[in-house]
Amino acid sequence: MWLILRRASFSVFALFIISFLLFLLTNVVPGSPASAVLDVDASLEEILSWEREHNLHLPVTEQYWIWLCQTLSGDLGESFITDRDLATEIKDTLPITLEWVSLGFGLAIIVGIPLGVASALNPNSWIDHIARVVAMTGISVPDYWIALMLISFVSVGLGWFPPGGHTPLSAGIIPHIKSLVLPVITLSLHYTAVFSRYTRSSMLDVLSQDYIRTARAMGLGRIRIWIYALKNSLPPVINVGAMSFGFSFGHALFIEHVFGIAGLSLSLLNAINELDYPMIQLNVLIVTIIFILANLSADCLNFLINPRLRRQT
């Protein structure tokens, strides 16, 4: 238990450092964001007053302190560009991304882990070859290309699904699901590859251990040995899976861009193009928090399955 608490406190510390680094970065960039926001012919006074309004004239550490106090008290601030409240902006975008990313990720777990197990249990069989081809293409082929190909063949060619956009649940459940199918498939292709690759190598590793040989020699049933082996090969897969869940928001950036889904990742990309610093900072921070939470829950899960970890602490 101490282990997890220690990890958690370190994560909080890491969050402070990362948010400060982001602040620093936006400050070392030559040129004021005012030039991106205000008109080209804005006078020097206008720029200065705009900077003062957004506290940009203060030193970095002071700006960071103000931002930190505001954020911790629940006030996420406003966008430079739209002047909209960032909290409402996030409330609109985060659920959309969370929904389709989780669906795609869940699909990848359901397909990828059994595929990896099957290929580890039958090395060099046809299913092993299929799994390895899927794994290699899945990690190598860029997902925005897969997305574009799916749109051009499945939506435009066959007309099965809409080519882009996100239909909210309020517009009916069938159109909502239809708008999710292609992005979910695109994302899950990549992570199916990741899961089957790591499950396969971890399972092969466990199967070659002495205790499995002993269990076999003692005449334990095949299925039972498989279950034991799977249980022991899961911890590294869980760790990789948790990291992958955080990374999937990076992939979501490209997929949302292609499909035009107005989610968190797309709003990050737009904020970058518009130099909307508060928006960039908040979005990166949210993704980081999700990433850290995923890693922490992986630690907890491993703690539950792996008795060795429990005894250590």
Added chain:
Amino acid sequence: MKKNKNYLISEKFTKRHIFLTDFLSALANTKTGLFGAFVVLLMFFLAIFAPWIAPYDPTLIDVPNRLQPPNLSHWMGTDLAGRDVLSRLMWGARPSLQVGVLAVLIGMPGGIVIGLIAGFYRGSLLETILMRATEIIAAVPLLIVAVAIVGILGVNPIDLGFFTITNEIKIVFVLGILYIPGLARVVFAVASTEAVSDYIRARKTQGVRDFSLIFGDVLPNCLSVVTVWATLLTAGGVLAEAGLSFVGLGVQPPDASWGVMLSEARKFIFSGEWWLLFFPGLAISITVIGFNLFGDALRDILDPRHYTGPRID
């Protein structure tokens, strides 16, 4: 007898020679590794010799011949401005490989030195500080950070007077720095087991200084895992460059880059100019698959103990 003497004299050379032939024959035994090596060599060949072998000028606008499907004079067709797709693909290999290779070269020294020192002085305060620092950088998804940093720095070249920092150089540095934590951790894993081995203790009692122990004895033992990682990270760099260019943060049009070509092809999804979409994506995929297969084969030959490679998303 004479032969034996020769062997002794040229021992060093012969050892290397044996290693190289062993390596090549091991590589030739894996079909996929051989294919990967072939693809890697082919892409480097295309990137280096693009100006001489490309049939057309990649930026030559030829409006009368625009949007031609693949034919005898334009093997992969032409784009909206009548530019030859094949020539642009050949030139597009340049930024991809430049970013892929240079980013690894930038990240490697930092990652190796941090990993070596932390591993050698395992348990000391130095190790704690170094490894915690890498953990903090590793706590954010790589792609998101790369996109955010490049976006904040802006895509315009920064003119320093004596030197112009192009956007490509920025990407190379950002990726290179983001590679450091992963490399440091994998080097740390090897170095920390080597540091407590008997031969290192023996060398210590002989009075060999730490510096020469770290770089003379421990470093060579880390090189195989570093080689494998370097190959796989190059694949990651190729993907990252294409992705950044695809969302407009990498190579800027009209220069040829696979990501730029794909993002231009997006406009033609609905009108059926499939060659604009198909070939650039294929080029990225084949290149990345080639590097990954080559890297996997290298790992099987050089370093079969470590199953997992780097995460590049």
